[in-house]
Amino acid sequence: MSQQEIKRTAEFIAAATRGFTPEAGIILGTGLGGFADCIDVAYSLEYKDIPGFPVSTVEGHKGRLIFGTVEGRRVVAMQGRFHYYEGYAMSQVTFPVRVMKLLGIRCLFVSNASGGINTSFRTGDLMVITDHINLMPNPLIGPNMAEFGPRFPDMHGCYDPQLIARATAIAEREGIKLQYGVYVGGTGPTFETQAEYRYFKAIGGDAAGMSTVPEVIVARHMSLPVFGMSVITNCGLSDEPGDHEDVQRQGRKAGERMGVLFREMIRTL
Known part of the structure; x- marks a missing residue:
């Protein structure tokens, strides 16, 4: 997508x-669209x-851009995001x-729903994202949009x-427990194999999913501060098969605690 199209x-x-004019942007992942009720x-x-x-095109993503206030602060929320596995180019995913x-x-x-890799995590945990490992095509590949940011953006403290x-x-x-x-971040749309989860653990991962990383890279390219949270909706190293309906269900259950956290963080911006 060109700069002209974005404008x-x-x-x-x-x-x-x-x-x-929103002060904060919010991207709501699978099963977490209920936060829109707080707006x-x-x-x-x-x-x-x-x-x-x-x-x-994904079940659990309503497909709306919502403008309003949370705790008196102006926000824009994406109720549903776009994924590389849907067939979109990275420029569309991050548009x-x-x-x-x-x-x-x-x-x-x-926010996103993710599979837990860290064996101390349990289904329903909230994980604050402290860093990421990108296993998808980088959304900054191609001509640099110099108006938005540098050719080689630093990703320390992303x-x-x-x-x-x-x-x-x-x-x-x-009294909210955080991990x-x-x-x-992988491409999907398949849930990961047991061998892949073991590989992710070996390279330093604590949770895995199919989103978020491209959006964060583009946000940091534009020097936007980012806060990220994963809801652990299944434990990837267990013998339980992956199930999208259960991912949505677990996301909704944890969404209330995430909503409390997001509301307070936005209030104190």
């Missing part, structure tokens, strides 16, 4: 929302009605992050340490 889409959205909605746009936007930046966001919150510290303090106050770890 045109941002201009369309700005006109449709009467110049609503005092001012505008809601279907992806299919937004020029240049792909359309989510909304570019658009949200032009709309005015100053930080990005990302998950903002200050936001992680804030989440830790809020969780302690609210911390490295997220491994």
Whole structure:
């Protein structure tokens, strides 16, 4: 997607929302769309009605861009994201992050459902993402959009340490148990084999999924601070087979705790 296409889409959205300027962007993953209920909605746009936007094809991703307030702060939330395995180019997968930046966001919150690799994790745990390992094509391959960021962006601290510290303090106050770890991003759409999970563990992964990393890379290219959270919806090294319906179910169960954390973090931006 070209810079011109990104600008045109941002201009369309700005006109449709009467110049609503969000402070934070939120990407809601599989089974986590319920957080939208925490938003005092001012505008809601279907992806299919937004020029240049792909359309989510995955069950559990509603496909709406929601503008409103959370704890008095202006936000834009993606209720459903796009994935490389749906057949989209990486430029399409990350297109909304570019658009949200032009709309005015100053930080990005990302969430996903993932399979636990760390053997101390349990189904339903919330894992704060401290770093990632990218096993997908890098979304910055191709001509650099110099208007957004440098050719070779640094990825140290790509998950903002200050936001992680804030989440830790809020969780302690609210009695929410957090895990911390490295997220491994793969292409999907197959759930990982046992051998792949063992490989991910050997290279330093704590949880694995099929999203998030491309969006974070593009956000950091634009110097946006990022906070990421995974809901551990299954334990990958167990003998239980992967099941998308169960992933959605576990995501919804953990979504309430994640919602408390996100609301408080947004309130104190």
